[in-house]
Amino acid sequence: MDYLLSEEGRRELEALSKGRCLYAFDFDGTLAKIVSDPGGARLGRSVQVWLKALAKRAQTAVISGRSLEDLRSRVGAEVSCLVGNHGSEGPHVVQEEMFQVQETCHGWLQLITDQFQADLTQCGVFVEKKSYSLSFHYRTVQQRSEARALISRVVAALAPTPRIVLGKSVVNVIPTTAWHKGTALQKCMRQFGCTTALYVGDDVTDEDVFALRDPRILTVRIGKKNASSARFFLKRQPEIVQVLRLIVEMAG
Numbered sequence: 383m384d385y386l387l388s389e390e391g392r393r394e395l396e397a398l399s400k401g402r403c404l405y406a407f408d409f410d411g412t413l414a415k416i417v418s419d420p421g422g423a424r425l426g427r428s429v430q431v432w433l434k435a436l437a438k439r440a441q442t443a444v445i446s447g448r449s450l451e452d453l454r455s456r457v458g459a460e461v462s463c464l465v466g467n468h469g470s471e472g473p474h475v476v477q478e479e480m481f482q483v484q485e486t487c488h489g490w491l492q493l494i495t496d497q498f499q500a501d502l503t504q505c506g507v508f509v510e511k512k513s514y515s516l517s518f519h520y521r522t523v524q525q526r527s528e529a530r531a532l533i534s535r536v537v538a539a540l541a542p543t544p545r546i547v548l549g550k551s552v553v554n555v556i557p558t559t560a561w562h563k564g565t566a567l568q569k570c571m572r573q574f575g576c577t578t579a580l581y582v583g584d585d586v587t588d589e590d591v592f593a594l595r596d597p598r599i600l601t602v603r604i605g606k607k608n609a610s611s612a613r614f615f616l617k618r619q620p621e622i623v624q625v626l627r628l629i630v631e632m633a634g
């Protein structure tokens with residue numbers, strides 16, 4: 383991984399500004415500072431100013447795990463494209479696909495309720511039903527290895543087989559037919575006729591973009607981490623202001 387604000391990183395950003403580029407960002411921990419209450423997350427003043435300036439000059443997208451409605455209330459209408467639910471919600475998704483994904487989740491939930499609800503309740507695992515995925519939470523569970531073993535058993539029983547995304551004390555299961563951040567970004571690039579993209583993110587689900595290793599996408603992770611597939615990193619979240627400012631200046 384290389385530092386984005388190095389000579390080499392700046393050269394790569396400069397190269398993007400020569401073509402039709404989609405500048406895309408995750409929200410929490412990337413554009414917005416992480417706060418203890420997720421409801422309080424918002425864009426800092428300078429991020430707002432530079433993001434707005436960038437949106438006037440180029441195609442921009444915010445791709446987040448938040449619902450589209452939630453995201454819209456925090457980002458506003460300036461950016462070209464908002465994508466919610468880790469890629470499952472946005473202008474790139476057609477109704478029929480959304481319906482299919484919801485049906486799959488519904489089927490899983492039915493099976494869980496019928497076969498595992500008693501065990502899950504006894505173990506203290508809480509199943510959260512989201513529109514396009516299910517989450518098994520075990521943050522408050524004392525016997526964590528027991529909880530993880532039970533969740534593994536439940537997940538193995540799900541049909542069709544889900545995509546699994548691990549978080550902190552949470553296991554998310556997502557229909558494989560659902561969009562993820564990576565496929566959503568590629569679809570948005572096609573829709574906007576962009577031949578290149580920048581993507582900056584900080585978390586597990588952003589690896590869905592990084593791991594594409596799509597040569598057209600310049601990938602940046604907030605925080606250096608060797609296990610990440612991103613090519614560049616920023617040291618700290620506030621450096622996003624410098625990046626936005628730099629690309630606005632390069633876009634002229």
Ligand SMILES: [Mg+2]
Binds near residue numbers: 409410411412583584
């Ligand atoms: Mg994030």
